[in-house]
Amino acid sequence: MFITDVKRVIEQISRDKDIDIGVLINTLKEAVELAAKKKLGNRADVEVHYNEKTGEIEVFQFKKVVEKIEDPLIELTIEKSMKYDPDCEIGDSLGIKMDTADFGRIAAQFAKQVIIQKMKEAERNAVYENFIHRKGEIINGIVQRIDRGNIIVSLGQAEAILTSKEQLPKENYRRGDRIKAYILDVLEETRGAQIILSRIHPEFVAKLFIIEVPEISETIVSIKGVAREPGIRSKIAVSSKDSDVDPVGACVGMKGNRVQNIVQELKGEKIDIITWDPDIAKFVCNALAPAEISRVIIDEDNKNMEVVVPNDYLSIAIGKKGQNVRLASKLTNWGTKTRI
Numbered sequence: 001m002f003i004t005d006v007k008r009v010i011e012q013i014s015r016d017k018d019i020d021i022g023v024l025i026n027t028l029k030e031a032v033e034l035a036a037k038k039k040l041g042n043r044a045d046v047e048v049h050y051n052e053k054t055g056e057i058e059v060f061q062f063k064k065v066v067e068k069i070e071d072p073l074i075e076l077t078i079e080k081s082m083k084y085d086p087d088c089e090i091g092d093s094l095g096i097k098m099d100t101a102d103f104g105r106i107a108a109q110f111a112k113q114v115i116i117q118k119m120k121e122a123e124r125n126a127v128y129e130n131f132i133h134r135k136g137e138i139i140n141g142i143v144q145r146i147d148r149g150n151i152i153v154s155l156g157q158a159e160a161i162l163t164s165k166e167q168l169p170k171e172n173y174r175r176g177d178r179i180k181a182y183i184l185d186v187l188e189e190t191r192g193a194q195i196i197l198s199r200i201h202p203e204f205v206a207k208l209f210i211i212e213v214p215e216i217s218e219t220i221v222s223i224k225g226v227a228r229e230p231g232i233r234s235k236i237a238v239s240s241k242d243s244d245v246d247p248v249g250a251c252v253g254m255k256g257n258r259v260q261n262i263v264q265e266l267k268g269e270k271i272d273i274i275t276w277d278p279d280i281a282k283f284v285c286n287a288l289a290p291a292e293i294s295r296v297i298i299d300e301d302n303k304n305m306e307v308v309v310p311n312d313y314l315s316i317a318i319g320k321k322g323q324n325v326r327l328a329s330k331l332t333n334w335g336t337k338t339r340i
Contacts, residue, residue, distance in 0.1 A: 010024045018126055020126070024122065025052070029050055032059060036061070040073065041073050046061055058097060061096050063076040063093070063094055064076070064091070065078055065088050065090050065093075076094060128192075132188075137183050138181070140179070142179070150162065153179055153181070160195035162199065168200060168267050169230065181198060181204070203226070205234050206226050209236065212253075216238075216251075220241060220242050221240050223236060223237070234269060237276040238251055239275065272289075280332060284305060291324070292313050295307075295308040303334050
């Protein structure tokens with residue numbers, strides 16, 4: 001055959017490219033069939049068999065046994081048929097084993113091109129199938145290159161892109177740096193799977209806490225919401241189903257080690273961890289801490305609330321450039337305004 005040691009090649013490609021061996025075998029059979037039809041004609045009835053134990057490829061051309069030939073491509077006389085099978089009868093379909101060397105150099109080259117194309121398609125499909133189910137996860141990679149501000153990240157078997165708009169402000173990476181990011185989307189495109197990463201998505205913060213805080217992964221503590229202004233400040237609301245476990249303390253960790261690990265990953269972004277409360281008034285008070293709240297006026301119909309604070313706490317409640325009240329509004333999913 002024009003492919004030497006087929007079994008070894010298929011097994012190696014399957015290992016190296018993480019492609020199912022069955023997909024590769026079907027690809028090979030399809031390529032050989034196309035090469036045979038290129039040699040014989042498209043109307044030829046051809047079957048290809050692959051022996052998985054030996055790696056041997058057999059090609060059979062099937063012809064109908066007839067008394068008088070009208071189409072030599074698909075028919076064979078009874079006299080000639082009996083040379084292959086003495087027991088054959090008119091109307092039988094006779095499979096004649098072909099010498100694959102008969103395909104010739106051009107047909108072999110064509111088959112090789114088809115195999116390469118199909119292998120690439122199978123590889124692209126494998127990458128997509130491997131990553132589409134990981135959408136929403138955090139992944140570790142290595143910076144491969146920087147392209148017009150976009151970071152191309154090697155994930156081992158695939159590449160991903162961290163666009164400039166999905167990067168934290170003022171963070172810089174060089175080729176070879178390790179990077180951690182959130183899988184924002186996995187797109188199936190003609191050139192292959194496009195894996196889109198983000199470091200600014202609110203869920204990136206949530207996933208970092210899941211990794212860092214065992215009580216969250218064990219579902220004792222749950223994350224109720226995240227509001228974020230990437231690179232500046234985030235607010236995360238947590239609750240505990242165990243009265244003996246302080247959700248805020250669990251997230252902060254001994255001497256603040258857990259939250260500091262996350263702050264370090266986020267290049268110094270400040271994180272406020274607050275206790276979630278089913279009472280929206282109490283929840284918004286927690287979200288605006290450390291400001292003291294005098295009164296909360298709730299407009300249920302418009303999902304707005306007015307928060308009254310003492311004069312001394314107005315600037316704290318609002319925060320720098322309105323950041324504190326803005327994040328509290330995002331976190332509670334209510335429109336919030338403050339007044340003295």
